[in-house]
Amino acid sequence: MSEETTRYLVTLVVNGVVREAAVPARRLLSDFLRHDLGLTGTHVGCEHGVCGACTVLLDGEPVRSCLTFAVTVDGHEVTTVEGLAGDNELSPVQRAFTECHGLQCGFCTPGFLCAVTAFLRDNPAPTEEEALEAVSGNLCRCTGYQNIIKAVHRAAEIQAETQGRPEDRGGRA
Amino acid sequence: MTTKLFGEPVQRREDARLVTGQGHYLDDFGPGALAAAFVRSPHAHARITDIDVSAALDVEGLVAVYTWEDLPGALAEPLPLLIPHPALTHGRTAYPLARDIVRHVGEPVVMVVAEDRYLAEDACALIEVEYEFLKPVVGVEEAVQGAHLVHEDVPGNVGAHLVQEVPSREGRSAADAIDAAPHRLEFRLDIERSASMPLEGRGVYARWDAGDGSLRVYSSTQTSTSVRMAVAAKLGLPLPKVEVIAPDVGGGFGVKIVHPWPEEILVPWAARTLGREVKWTEDRREHFVSSAHERAQVQHVRVGFDDEGRVLGLDVTILHDHGAYTPYGIIVPIITSTQLLGPYKIGAYRVEFSSIYTNTVQVTPYRGAGRPQAVFCMERTLDRVAAYLGKDRTEVRAANFIGPDEFPYDQGLIFQDGRPLVYDSGNYPESLRMLKEMVGWDSFPEMKARAAAEGRRIGIGIGCYVEGTGVGPYEGGHVQVTSDGRVHVSTGLTSQGQGHETVFAQIAATELGVPIERVSVVTGDTRRFGYAVGTFASRAAVMSGNAIALACRKVREKALRIAADALEADPRDLEITDGIVHVAGTPSASIPLATVAVLSNPLRYAFDEEAKRATQFSGTSAMDRPPVDEGEEPGLEGRDYYSPIRSTFASGMHAAIVETDPETAEITILRYAVVHDCGKLINPMIVEGQIHGGVAQGVGGALYEKMVYDEHGQLLNASFMDFLMPYATEVPRIETAHLETPSPLNPLGIKGAGEAGVIPVSAVIASAIEDAEGIPIDRMPISPSDLYTLRLRLAG
Numbered sequence A: 001m002s003e004e005t006t007r008y009l010v011t012l013v014v015n016g017v018v019r020e021a022a023v024p025a026r027r028l029l030s031d032f033l034r035h036d037l038g039l040t041g042t043h044v045g046c047e048h049g050v051c052g053a054c055t056v057l058l059d060g061e062p063v064r065s066c067l068t069f070a071v072t073v074d075g076h077e078v079t080t081v082e083g084l085a086g087d088n089e090l091s092p093v094q095r096a097f098t099e100c101h102g103l104q105c106g107f108c109t110p111g112f113l114c115a116v117t118a119f120l121r122d123n124p125a126p127t128e129e130e131a132l133e134a135v136s137g138n139l140c141r142c143t144g145y146q147n148i149i150k151a152v153h154r155a156a157e158i159q160a161e162t163q164g165r166p167e168d169r170g171g172r173a
Numbered sequence B: 001m002t003t004k005l006f007g008e009p010v011q012r013r014e015d016a017r018l019v020t021g022q023g024h025y026l027d028d029f030g031p032g033a034l035a036a037a038f039v040r041s042p043h044a045h046a047r048i049t050d051i052d053v054s055a056a057l058d059v060e061g062l063v064a065v066y067t068w069e070d071l072p073g074a075l076a077e078p079l080p081l082l083i084p085h086p087a088l089t090h091g092r093t094a095y096p097l098a099r100d101i102v103r104h105v106g107e108p109v110v111m112v113v114a115e116d117r118y119l120a121e122d123a124c125a126l127i128e129v130e131y132e133f134l135k136p137v138v139g140v141e142e143a144v145q146g147a148h149l150v151h152e153d154v155p156g157n158v159g160a161h162l163v164q165e166v167p168s169r170e171g172r173s174a175a176d177a178i179d180a181a182p183h184r185l186e187f188r189l190d191i192e193r194s195a196s197m198p199l200e201g202r203g204v205y206a207r208w209d210a211g212d213g214s215l216r217v218y219s220s221t222q223t224s225t226s227v228r229m230a231v232a233a234k235l236g237l238p239l240p241k242v243e244v245i246a247p248d249v250g251g252g253f254g255v256k257i258v259h260p261w262p263e264e265i266l267v268p269w270a271a272r273t274l275g276r277e278v279k280w281t282e283d284r285r286e287h288f289v290s291s292a293h294e295r296a297q298v299q300h301v302r303v304g305f306d307d308e309g310r311v312l313g314l315d316v317t318i319l320h321d322h323g324a325y326t327p328y329g330i331i332v333p334i335i336t337s338t339q340l341l342g343p344y345k346i347g348a349y350r351v352e353f354s355s356i357y358t359n360t361v362q363v364t365p366y367r368g369a370g371r372p373q374a375v376f377c378m379e380r381t382l383d384r385v386a387a388y389l390g391k392d393r394t395e396v397r398a399a400n401f402i403g404p405d406e407f408p409y410d411q412g413l414i415f416q417d418g419r420p421l422v423y424d425s426g427n428y429p430e431s432l433r434m435l436k437e438m439v440g441w442d443s444f445p446e447m448k449a450r451a452a453a454e455g456r457r458i459g460i461g462i463g464c465y466v467e468g469t470g471v472g473p474y475e476g477g478h479v480q481v482t483s484d485g486r487v488h489v490s491t492g493l494t495s496q497g498q499g500h501e502t503v504f505a506q507i508a509a510t511e512l513g514v515p516i517e518r519v520s521v522v523t524g525d526t527r528r529f530g531y532a533v534g535t536f537a538s539r540a541a542v543m544s545g546n547a548i549a550l551a552c553r554k555v556r557e558k559a560l561r562i563a564a565d566a567l568e569a570d571p572r573d574l575e576i577t578d579g580i581v582h583v584a585g586t587p588s589a590s591i592p593l594a595t596v597a598v599l600s601n602p603l604r605y606a607f608d609e610e611a612k613r614a615t616q617f618s619g620t621s622a623m624d625r626p627p628v629d630e631g632e633e634p635g636l637e638g639r640d641y642y643s644p645i646r647s648t649f650a651s652g653m654h655a656a657i658v659e660t661d662p663e664t665a666e667i668t669i670l671r672y673a674v675v676h677d678c679g680k681l682i683n684p685m686i687v688e689g690q691i692h693g694g695v696a697q698g699v700g701g702a703l704y705e706k707m708v709y710d711e712h713g714q715l716l717n718a719s720f721m722d723f724l725m726p727y728a729t730e731v732p733r734i735e736t737a738h739l740e741t742p743s744p745l746n747p748l749g750i751k752g753a754g755e756a757g758v759i760p761v762s763a764v765i766a767s768a769i770e771d772a773e774g775i776p777i778d779r780m781p782i783s784p785s786d787l788y789t790l791r792l793r794l795a796g
């Protein structure tokens, strides 16, 4: 067994479920989620930390899974795009992106959804400036961002409407 | 529930799966597949003297290593030249794996297949390729000197040379018209390289079924039907044994219309050779150095005009950099040279281009496909004419417009489809009026003065374009109503995020009178529809949209015929509402479309309750006619094709207000306004989304994006860190207004909208910066440091 192929057991909670897999030390979290756990909703656009397509929530905070080794998240909690929706209902952010036409090809979308979900949890009523700031770490080549920014505000609105139904707030596994 | 959905901002049906992570993009397939990776040339121009793979053979999990020498039959030949043209006298394409010589950094040399991508890349790193350096040719003006050659047998590095000339109505040549004109100007323009840069790169995944000798290929492509034909030909397989599917595709913008990519035939070949599933997913660096770029041109302009600013003669000479190979022919410079005329009637026109080889990544269409360069040229020209005459820039444009009553208008040129460039319809003066009103053009001088009083520099710019959309040759649509009342629509062309599933469902639901929930749409899957051309040139809605509408009309006619029989009514009295065929005004005399579907297919065997109605003892079939009457076919389905005589011509005008910082030369877009005319809108929400995305790419091209090659042919900014695509913070809010001038050429009256947004942006921003700064802007993109240097140069 070479250094490249020695495997380490990684156990973590993904979208509320305990998952584990034995992977080499160099396996990226993005590849781990996609290829070892079969959660292909997380996308890879650059693998060098710029586009944000691979953003997931690590213990509730957005991280670039392409810049994170899977072995470093052993024992932690991860939420991916697959874990944002409630049982039979889209999360406010997912609904808002749909209503506002905030996606076209959808490749960048999981990263935006995760980033915006964490953002609105901490800042449920953002100003125009704050909403822009919140999405300005992610690249989208299709939409021109205008409808994405609209979706951030719409999601805040939906979130406010559904307050009192905390299970609808989404985002935390 | 209304079934009239054409023209409504219907929410997208794609989204439910895409926002929940349930989409299926290329790399989401084949979890157990072997992974391919490539050793690519690190040199721009070199001869391969040795390939030593021995060190790689010890890598655990290595399955196979291939070089050009391993490729059998047609696979060892150069890739196809997709679009031949008589002017492309020296077309050259690459081998799937380099044979002897590499001609750009990134060219594939060795293919490695291993258990996973990490291991495949380990093996790649251990393969030693020895090169003997050849002189790299970089930069189109150096290339055209011909001192060093990209291809030994292409003198002067000239791949193609084409001249088109349209004399004035009086029969004057452009040269004569310019010489005789009251005023003349002559100048040069420079346009940098950019690229489509979809967030998802290319990718191919292939499964070989040894049992029945069939191959299934998934590719992140803009044309699955043509990939299928290429794969079958290259692998020597019968066409019916090959199926190609474009799954969810994470953006294309032109680059994915090129095919077959080396990987697109090598991966299926490896799958068949190894009897295993094989997948290759492009990484970002590979996308930068081994897919395709666009834009780069140098233009020399001579123009002659009268006191009103009417262009009497225009002569444009273009040096077009097409990179190392020409698989996509000379489509880009053809489009530049023909679409340059925009909404204007020009006295006499002469355009000449040379398409030149350099040791850089090949150039093929990127959204706009040669038009941003064309519009940059024409609009910069008209701005100079206006400045020279001291006239308002919009006045000069209006003086040159084709009038609303002059359609069809023949520009006298041959377009990219090999057909005459004849505009179908448009209303340019009205577009201009709307735009000026929206952006406050006439009151801008006061705004500018007020800003100046505060020590701020602002400027306004304008750009107009006409875009040939919906080019042929054809697309098809198939529509089937099954006995459960569901409607299955398929078309061969592919989707990359344009919302085709939604707009095609809107068309089908409207045509057939069924709830949209019952309609499902499949695109880009050769198992469902084998004949298609592809998604490019803003053609999907026009081509497949009309084909699907025509197929629906066939189905509707048949449904009414069968229902009329069953209801003992005249088909002309029947309507379909909410999926039910009924006599107009008598809702009780009705039959569901589902039942009509059952009756359309005479059965011997019943498979469910509904099907019993169509069996032979059910008493539903007339005894004096065969069960399937002459000229009929079983089933409630229809197939039709749409093949237009020529393209439709969409148009639009953009205006922007920019601010430039007097100290730092930072450029900020304060307002961006768009008037857009793509004929009848199927879904205004989706059209607007297309415009937003196009303008954002245009802003990238105008201010940020370029491919920086050094003199060795190394691409210095091959990452998202250094190739600056706009984030949300760089894109202005885009204000839009629509004008709907229907196309007389197709049943739905539509024109394409996909590329429009990007086309005039560089011209508009340059115009606005020029207005703010009072210095001529003659290149794109322009960065703050470019502007700063320009200021210094002109001050000194």
Ligand code: FES
Residues within 6 Å of the ligand: A043, A044, A045, A046, A047, A048, A049, A050, A051, A052, A053, A054, A055, A064, A065, A066, A067
């Ligand atoms: S894939 Fe991780 S930031 Fe781009």
Ligand code: FES
Residues within 6 Å of the ligand: A102, A103, A104, A105, A106, A107, A108, A109, A139, A140, A141, A142, A143, B199, B250, B251, B497
């Ligand atoms: S929707 Fe395609 S990249 Fe954002």
